[in-house]
Amino acid sequence: MKRETFFLKFVVVLMGLPILALCIFLLPGIAEYFAELNPKLAYLQYPFLIGLYVTAIAFFAALYQTLKLLSYIDNNKAFSESSVKSLKNIKNCAIVIGALYVVFMPLLYLIAEVDDAPGIILIGMVIIFGCMVIAVFAAVLQKLLKNAIDIKSENELTV
Numbered sequence: 001m002k003r004e005t006f007f008l009k010f011v012v013v014l015m016g017l018p019i020l021a022l023c024i025f026l027l028p029g030i031a032e033y034f035a036e037l038n039p040k041l042a043y044l045q046y047p048f049l050i051g052l053y054v055t056a057i058a059f060f061a062a063l064y065q066t067l068k069l070l071s072y073i074d075n076n077k078a079f080s081e082s083s084v085k086s087l088k089n090i091k092n093c094a095i096v097i098g099a100l101y102v103v104f105m106p107l108l109y110l111i112a113e114v115d116d117a118p119g120i121i122l123i124g125m126v127i128i129f130g131c132m133v134i135a136v137f138a139a140v141l142q143k144l145l146k147n148a149i150d151i152k153s154e155n156e157l158t159v
Helices: 003-037 039-074 081-103 105-115 119-158
Strands: none
Touching: 003 039, 039 081, 039 105, 081 105, 081 119, 105 119
């Protein structure tokens, strides 16, 4: 592993570990707590849990694509179609996570209403905003990289 991307790969792995621990140890307890807190909405325990796990799967897919992109940079394949595809997948993962939180925003509202914690809604909105920023940033990088690849291929043809 090259020195230039080692730190970034380490940070990506470090970002995934707390989320993995959260998914294994904390999420089932949170879903049970929500069901106990409001028995009328106990039937929403499993859709809530499924939504959070689908979000985690999309997050881990984006982290995997990031690791692939960093390995392309290590192998001097940064300006390749594979890098463009990785950026496209990262963008799609961010869109999926944002869309899931938009869909589950009424559920977050119910949790906030029962628990009297309006900060939960704010956290959901911040996650949606962050996902959209990441999606737009990945789309811009994807377009720039695609243009750079096109310019590179035109330059190789003119020689």
